[in-house]
Amino acid sequence: MEKLIAQKVVEGINHLYGESVQENQATPQKTRPDFEGDLTVVVFPFLRASKKSPEQTAEELGAYLLEQIDAITAYNVVKGFLNLSISANFWLDEFKSIATTENYGFATKTGKTYMVEYSSPNTNKPLHLGHLRNNFLGYSVAEILKANGHNVFKTQIINDRGIHICKSMLAWQKFGNEETPVTNGLKGDHLVGKYYVEFDKAYKKEIGDLINQGKDKEIAEKEAPIFKEAQEMLRQWEEGDKEVVALWKKMNGWVYDGFDVTYKTMGVDFDELYYESDTYILGKDVVEKGLKDEVFYQKEDGSIWCDLSAEKMDDKLLLRADGTSVYMTQDIGTAIERYKKHQDLSGLIYTVGNEQNHHFKVLFTILKKLGYSWADGCYHLSYGMIELPEGKMKSREGTVVDADDLMASIVEDAKTMTQERGHIEGMSEEEKEQLFSTIGLGGLKYFLLKVDPKKGMVFDPKESIDLNGNTGPFIQYAHARIQSLLAKANDLGFSQQFDVVDINEKEQELIKKLKDFPTIIAESGTNYSPALLCNYIFDLVKEYNHFYQTVDILREEDKNKLAFRLSLSKTVGKVIKTGMKLLGIEVPNKM
Numbered sequence: 088m089e090k091l092i093a094q095k096v097v098e099g100i101n102h103l104y105g106e107s108v109q110e111n112q113a114t115p116q117k118t119r120p121d122f123e124g125d126l127t128v129v130v131f132p133f134l135r136a137s138k139k140s141p142e143q144t145a146e147e148l149g150a151y152l153l154e155q156i157d158a159i160t161a162y163n164v165v166k167g168f169l170n171l172s173i174s175a176n177f178w179l180d181e182f183k184s185i186a187t188t189e190n191y192g193f194a195t196k197t198g199k200t201y202m203v204e205y206s207s208p209n210t211n212k213p214l215h216l217g218h219l220r221n222n223f224l225g226y227s228v229a230e231i232l233k234a235n236g237h238n239v240f241k242t243q244i245i246n247d248r249g250i251h252i253c254k255s256m257l258a259w260q261k262f263g264n265e266e267t268p269v270t271n272g273l274k275g276d277h278l279v280g281k282y283y284v285e286f287d288k289a290y291k292k293e294i295g296d297l298i299n300q301g302k303d304k305e306i307a308e309k310e311a312p313i314f315k316e317a318q319e320m321l322r323q324w325e326e327g328d329k330e331v332v333a334l335w336k337k338m339n340g341w342v343y344d345g346f347d348v349t350y351k352t353m354g355v356d357f358d359e360l361y362y363e364s365d366t367y368i369l370g371k372d373v374v375e376k377g378l379k380d381e382v383f384y385q386k387e388d389g390s391i392w393c394d395l396s397a398e399k400m401d402d403k404l405l406l407r408a409d410g411t412s413v414y415m416t417q418d419i420g421t422a423i424e425r426y427k428k429h430q431d432l433s434g435l436i437y438t439v440g441n442e443q444n445h446h447f448k449v450l451f452t453i454l455k456k457l458g459y460s461w462a463d464g465c466y467h468l469s470y471g472m473i474e475l476p477e478g479k480m481k482s483r484e485g486t487v488v489d490a491d492d493l494m495a496s497i498v499e500d501a502k503t504m505t506q507e508r509g510h511i512e513g514m515s516e517e518e519k520e521q522l523f524s525t526i527g528l529g530g531l532k533y534f535l536l537k538v539d540p541k542k543g544m545v546f547d548p549k550e551s552i553d554l555n556g557n558t559g560p561f562i563q564y565a566h567a568r569i570q571s572l573l574a575k576a577n578d579l580g581f582s583q584q585f586d587v588v589d590i591n592e593k594e595q596e597l598i599k600k601l602k603d604f605p606t607i608i609a610e611s612g613t614n615y616s617p618a619l620l621c622n623y624i625f626d627l628v629k630e631y632n633h634f635y636q637t638v639d640i641l642r643e644e645d646k647n648k649l650a651f652r653l654s655l656s657k658t659v660g661k662v663i664k665t666g667m668k669l670l671g672i673e674v675p676n677k678m
Contacts, residue, residue, distance in 0.1 A: 088126070088158065088173065088177065089114060089115055089126065091156060092113075092114075092115050092126060092128065092152065092156065092159075092171065093110045093111075093113040093114045093115065094110065094113075095151075095152055095155050095156055096108075096113035096115075096128055096148065096152070097109075097110050097113050098155075099148050099151040099152060099155070100113075100133050100136050100137075100148070102151065103137070103147055103148065103151060104133075104136045104137050104138075106133075106135075106136030106137075108132065108133060108136060112132040112133075113128065113132075115127055115128045115171065116129070118170050118171075122163075122165055122168070122170050123163055123170060123172070124161075124162070124163060124170030124171055124172050125171060125172055125173040125599070126170075126171045126173065127168050127169065127170050127171070128145075128148065128152075128168075128169040128171065129167060129168060129169075130144045130145045130148060130167050130168070130169055131167045133148070134167075141166055141167030142164055142166065142167075144167075145164040145167060145168070145169040146164055148169055149162035149163075149164060149169050149171070150162075152169075152171065157174075158173050158174045158176075158177040159171050159172065159173060159174070160172050160173065160174045175589065175590050175595060176587075178590065178594075178595045178598045178599070179587070179588065179590055179598075181598055181602055182598045182601070182654075182655065182658070185598070185601050185602065185658060186654055186657075186658045191604065191605070191661070191662070191665070192234065192604040192605045192608050192662065192665060192666075193234045193235075193236070193605075193608070194234065194235045194236035194605070194608070194609065195236050196236045197235070197236040197237055198238075199236075199237045199238070199433040199434075200237065200238040200239070200240070200429060200431050200432050200433055201229075201232050201237050201238070201239050201240070201432070201433055201434045201435070201436060202239070202240045202241075202242055202425060202429065202432055202434070202435045202436065203225055203228055203229040203232070203239060203240070203241055203242070203436045203438065203468075204225070204242050204243060204244065204435070204436065204437050204438060204439075205221055205222055205224065205225020205226065205229075205241070205243060205355075205438035206218060206221060206222050206225065206243040206350075206355070206357075206438075207221075207243045207244050207245065207246065207439070208243075208245065208246065208346065209246045209247075209251060209252070210245060210246065210247045210252055210276075210279070210338075210339045210342040210343075211251045211252050211254065211255040211279060211280065211283045211342075212255075212276070212279065212280035212283050212487075213274070213276040213277050213280045213345060213349070213489055213490065213491065214276070214346065214349050214489075214490040214491075215487040215488055215489055215490055216473055216475075216487070216488040216490065216493055216546060217440065217472065217473055218490055219353070219490050219493070219494075219531070219535060220470060220473055220535045221438055221439075221440070221470070222350075222353055222355045223353070223355070223532050223535050223536055223617075223670075223671060224438055224468065224470055224535075224536065224540055224617065225241070225355075225436075225438035225468070226241065226353075226354075226355040226356075226671050227536060227617040227620075227669060227670050227671055228436065228438070228468060228612075228615050228617065229241045230668070230669045230670075230671065231608065231611045231612045231617065231620065231669050232612050234608050234612070234669055235608060235609060235612035237433070237612075240358045240359055240429065241355075241356065241357045241358045241359075242357060242358060242359040242360070242361065242425075243357055243360060243361070244361040244362070244363060244366065244421065245360060245361070245362050245363065246363045247339055247362050247363055247364050248324070248335075248363050248364045248367060249321070249363070250317055250318065250321050251283070252335070252339075253317045253318075253320040253321045253324065254282075254283055254286040254287075254290075254317050255279050255280070255282045255283040255286065255338065256282075256320060256331075256334055256335060256338055257286060257313065257316055257317050257320055258282035258283065258285040258286035258289065259279070259282040259334075259338065260334070261289075261313075262282070262285050262289075263282060266278070267341070268341050268344070268345075274344075274345040274348060274349075274491065275340070275341025275342050275343070275344045275345040276341070276342045276344075276345030276346055276349070277345060277489075277491070278341060278345075279338050279341055279342050279345075286313065286317070289313050290311055290313050290314055293307075293311040293312060293313055293314075294307045294308055294311050297310060297311060348491075349490055349491055352491070352494055352528070353490075353494070353528075354528065354532075354671050354673075355671065361421060363417070366417050366420060366421045366424070367412065367417045368412065368417075368420075369416075369417050369419075369420025369421055369423075369424060370405075370412060370415075370416040370417050370418070370419040370420025370421070370423075371406065371410075371412055371416060371420070372420075373419055373420055373423060373457065374391055374405045374406050374412075374416055374419070375391075375406075377391075377393075377405075377456075377457055378391050382456050382457055383405060386408075388408040389408045389409075389410075390404060390406060390407055390408045391404075391405045391406040392404055392405060393405055393449075393453050393456065395449065395452065398452055400445075400448070400449060400452070403415060403449050403453065405419075405453075414446075415446070415449065415450060415453070418446075418450050419450065419453060419454065419457075422435065422450070422454060422459075422462075422465065423454075423459070426459070426461055432461065432464065433464055434464040434465070434466060435461075435464060435465045435466070436465075436466045436468050436615065437465070437466070437467050437468060438468045438470070439467060439468070439469065440469070440470060440471075440472060441469045441470060441471055441472070441541070442472070443467070443469075444467065444469055447465075447467035447469075448467075450465075451465050451467075466615065468540065468615050469540070469541060470540040470541065471538075471540070471541060471542045471543030471544060472543050473535070473543070473544055473545075473546050474543065474544075474545050474546070475488065475545065475546060476545060476547070488546075493531075493548070494527070494528060494531065496548065497527040497528070497530065497531050497548055497551065497552060498523050498524050498526075498527035498528065499523075499527075500527065500548065500549065500552055501523045501524075501526040501527035501530065501552050501560075502523040502527075504526075504552060504554075505519075505522065505523060505526060505678075508554075510677075510678065511677075514677070522675055522677070522678065525563070525673045525674075525675050526552060526559075526560050526563060526675070526678070527552060528672075529559040529560065529563055529667070529672040529673060529674070530551040530552035530553075530558055530559040530560050531548075531551050531552075531559075532559065532670060532671055532672050533551070533558060533559030533562070533621060533670065533672060534546070534547075534550070534551035534558065534559065536617040536618060536621050536670055537557060537618055537621035537622065537625075538618060539616065539618045540615070540616060540617075540618065557621075557622070557625045559667075559672060560678075561625075561628065562624055562625060562628050562663060562667065562674070563667075563672075563674050563675060563678060564678050565628040565631060565632065565663065566660055566663045566664060566667075566674040566675070566676075567674070567675050567676060567677055567678035568635070569631075569656050569657070569659060569660035569663075570660060570676040570677070571676075571677065572640065572641070572653075572656055573653065573656065573657055573660070575641065576640075576641060576653050579641070581641070581646075581649060581650070581653060582646070582650050582653075583650050583653045583654040583657060584650055585647050585648075585650035585651040585654060586647055588647050588648055588651045589648075590651070591638065593633060593634045593637060593638055594634065594638070594651075594652070594655060596630055596633075596634075597627075597630055597631060597634055597655060597659065598655070600626065600627045600630050601627070601658060601659065601662055603623065604623070604662050604665075604666070607619060607620055607623040608620065608669070611669075617669075617670055620666055620669060620670060621670065623666065624662075624663060624666045624667065627659065627662065627663065627666075628663065631656075631659050634655075635656075638652065640652045640653065640656065
């Protein structure tokens with residue numbers, strides 16, 4: 088319809104005024120909610136051709152379109168806006184197409200391949216609330232890209248080496264008494280995280296002791312014995328010391344086992360894993376070659392830098408004077424490795440918090456300087472930090488909100504809420520537990536995804552499982568209500584097969600919403616924003632609820648209208664389920 092109108096507008100301007108206009112100037116938009124109509128043509132671009140006022144131009148063009156297009160039933164003019172009303176029969180035909188289209192909303196295969204990196208944790212502590220937003224965002228973007236017809240690889244780079252890892256290892260050596268996840272019942276990542284906190288306690292005490300002995304704070308931080316031991320352990324690891332490497336493998340193994348449990352609860356997965364212990368030496372050869380090709384320069388101390396003055400950024404260190412690499416070096420090397428392995432990559436998306444905005448700006452700039460044209464396809468999916476009502480989280484002090492604990496707590500809250508409401512009689516204990524998990528985790532995911540990724544947010548666990556407002560459970564309840572309606576209709580023997588039917592305004596509005604679904608999936612993919620999809624589903628549910636509350640369904644005496652309304656409800660339910668699945672959220676049939 089939009090294309091037909093655009094074509095007829097072009098013809099109309101030529102017919103009425105003898106002038107040519109471009110079709111892209113004539114494409115209609117959705118009519119604003121406060122105006123009457125379905126589609127709006129903005130006539131301001133045609134005033135040079137008409138040499139008339141906006142109102143008169145719109146009136147003349149509206150009369151032409153009304154005569155030319157059968158589906159247009161009326162028009163009205165508001166200043167330079169021509170609002171067109173489309174016939175009910177057109178919307179009915181649109182619905183029939185939607186209801187019978189397999190995988191409605193999904194694009195055909197594009198042949199393009201994308202890699203989405205997310206999670207990328209450190210192996211010295213468990214995942215926390217910030218990781219939840221990261222994982223849910225990265226996973227959902229990957230699924231949305233698939234729905235847009237692309238091939239997708241989900242990946243992460245696990246930060247499994249460095250001084251922070253050695254801190255946990257050293258603290259376990261000193262204070263652990265050989266305890267393991269088996270002997271104390273703790274998840275492996277929690278056990279290792281416990282010793283990261285223990286290291287920090289011991290480190291602070293030693294700093295305090297040195298300050299009391301008259302040392303300056305900065306000197307005390309460098310000379311604290313436990314810190315020096317951690318540095319020595321890192322040196323031993325880099326030299327391949329057998330005992331240190333064995334301890335490193337053992338404790339990282341505990342962490343990976345713990346992460347696997349957390350990821351399963353989150354409902355996220357990965358196609359490829361990269362480890363920093365493998366990648367930290369990558370990029371060195373690239374930097375050396377870049378120096379030889381005069382892309383980079385060397386200072387007198389032997390360190391190698393990239394001149395970024397033309398880009399109005401500070402120069403970036405790439406290799407230290409002693410030849411060791413920095414994070415930027417390995418990120419350059421890892422990106423190149425990924426494009427070597429997947430030569431058909433159309434894009435590489437890094438899901439990383441906004442504190443790394445500058446890092447990725449520099450990374451992509453350097454890759455371009457090195458002559459890698461694919462750097463234009465690299466994208467930093469930057470997201471804002473999550474705070475609690477009481478402020479920021481600090482992992483060294485053990486004050487982070489643990490991901491496992493938070494998910495378990497929200498599922499427990501969902502259990503309490505659901506039991507208080509009732510409506511779960513007849514369900515087995517296993518079904519009930521599954522329902523509590525679906526509601527709790529669905530609420531958590533939706534709460535973290537409905538906000539524009541670029542914005543920071545304050546997380547409120549209670550609000551996330553509220554049955555009212557823009558929440559996951561509100562949407563889940565609408566789906567369950569539709570399934571209950573369809574089950575009851577089936578028990579009563581009602582059909583969903585309908586012929587031509589007069590549809591009312593509420594039904595038309597629902598069909599218009601359904602028609603937007605493919606566009607929303609496309610926009611969510613283009614903008615890497617699940618928030619757009621969240622808010623679409625919320626609006627669809629609100630529209631359905633208005634329909635459900637004001638239009639008779641099972642009590643409708645006209646069997647044809649009844650069948651249509653059941654089919655409409657079923658299709659809304661399918662779109663809700665499909666959309667929520669792209670967000671990584673399950674919807675129950677009973678709630």
